[in-house]
Amino acid sequence: MAFTSSSLQSWKQRYPELTDILNLIPTLWLNPKVKELDSISTMPVTKQDIYDAADLFERFAPFLEAAFPALQQTNGIIESPLKPINNMKAALHRYYNTEINGNLYLKCDNELPVVGSIKARGGFYEVLHYAETLAIEHGLLQKGDSYEAFTSEEFKQFFQNYSIGVGSTGNLGLSIGIMSAELGFNVTVYMSKDAKQWKKDLLRKNGAQVEEFSGDFNEAVSIGREKTTTHANGYFVDDESSKHLFLGYSVAALRLQKQIEAANIPVDKNHPLYVYLPCGVGGSPGGITFGLKQVFGDHVHCFFVEPTHSPAVLIGLLTGEKDNVSVQDFGIDNITEADGLAVGRASQFATSISEHLISGIYTIKDNDLFQLLSMLVDAEEIFLEPSATAGLLGPKSVLQSSYQNTHHIDSGNITHIAWATGGSLVPDRERQELYKKGKEILQSN
Ligand SMILES: *Cc1c(COP(=O)(O)O)cnc(C)c1O
Secondary structure, rough: OOOHHHHHHHHHOOOOOHHHHOOOOOOOOEEEOOOOOOOOOOOOOOOHHHHHHHHHHHHHHHHHHOOOHHOOOOOOOOOOOOEEEEHHHHHHHHOOOOOOOOEEEEEOOOOOOOOOOOHHHHHHHHHHHHHHHHHOOOOOOOOOHHHHHHHHHHHHHHOOOEEEEEEEEEEHHHHHHHHHHHHEEEEEEEEOOOOOHHHHEEEEEEEEOOEEEOOOHHHHHHHHHHHHHOOOOOOEEEEOOOOOHHHHHHHHHHHHHHHHHHHHHHHOOOOOOOEEOOOOHHHHHHHHHHHHHHHHHHHHHEEEEOOOOOOOOHHHHHHHHHHOOOOOHHHOOOOOOHHOOOOOOOHHHHHHHOOOOEEEEEEEEEHHHHHHHHHHHHHHHOOOOOOHHHHHHHHOOOOOOOOOHOOOOOHOOEEEEEEEOOOOOHHHHHHHHHHHHHHHHHHHO
16 A cells, blocks of 8 residues: 655654655665675575575486477586677667676576576476376485486376466466466466567466466466465465575576686676676576685675666665555556566565675666667677666676775776676567667667
8 A cells, every 4th residue: 555645754764765765766886784694694505505406406407408409409407608798888878878898798698498588497496306206205205316207197197286376467376377388387477467479378388378367467476376275286486485486596696606607707706796697586697606605705796677667676775665565555556568677665584685795776768678679689799688688788787886986996996797688588579579669769869
């Protein structure tokens, strides 16, 4: 329920940054609660949990390779490349007047096989984890067995007795739906009003059930949770509080560490790494930040980015209320073309961990998302969905702030990574429309 105007006034007095945020003005908020890793005493997850999650992906590799033709080349390992984007760096300089002295890379999760988005990490992990737990509990499998057994009729028959549900704006639904259906589960995806038609069509084609709602993401989640848990064997993938999703995302850090080493990119006190992560509920950017902090310690600086119309994690962390408040409480409409980020309320689990790990959050206008989308196509021939382009404005937002001074950072030594979170499954027709829209905005400037 929306706050009254007098209580909004007192919120703004306590947190002056709220004035711009509520006026939908792009903002960079620097997190006053960020701590050095060593000084954070307890977290609900550990570094060992990341290794365990990575091991689970390894155990399932033979199944994934057999089940998905797209994974044959990589022997069942799901990973994306890290690419230098120097032409885009030059284009950012021209259009946004941002000189990036350091290196700029794109982490291409838009290319993650099978579902074309970052949700292949968290979403696949949670479904596989559940499938493994059930198979072991019921004596179908032991950990040393070949997991190719998950392709067998026997396993599929068994999983038909179980249902999985999930609420989604699109991409999480795709990853849970496709993996669950492949294993034989009964799966229902509760889609919010933002969900794109092609995502629903693709899910149905892959054997998932889709229920559509006129409400937003958080409403789709509550209805989905309620309906799924009425089934005796119902399991709900809860994006508002899932530890499994979080750990699935965190594995990306171990993989990125290897890629950074292979590319001879130094990361140390004099060579900081800045990572810009598009943020919805905060699960994927939170899990990746947690992982990166375990790997690179305080030499990595993580920034989240949210649409000006959906600053759920920003409002949650700025006020300290986390998931107790929504953007709608503050009179913000949560309407954005960035369907992956169209979230009004933060994940409780992820946000409580991010609270002390992230360096800050900036917000971005939808017009910039489209503009960046077209710029990246022109500069690098890489197509991203609108949500996924948000990280590209990170260097501009952060380099123009006091952050470097406060942390004694020489901006010429920074390696910037924009995390591209999705896009390779977007159909051609939609791609052309999005590209055209960005071009029109660029030309009208
Ligand atoms: C889901 C998603 C995000 C954000 O992940 P959260 O876990 O919701 O914070 C970013 N980009 C894309 C394309 C997504 O699908």
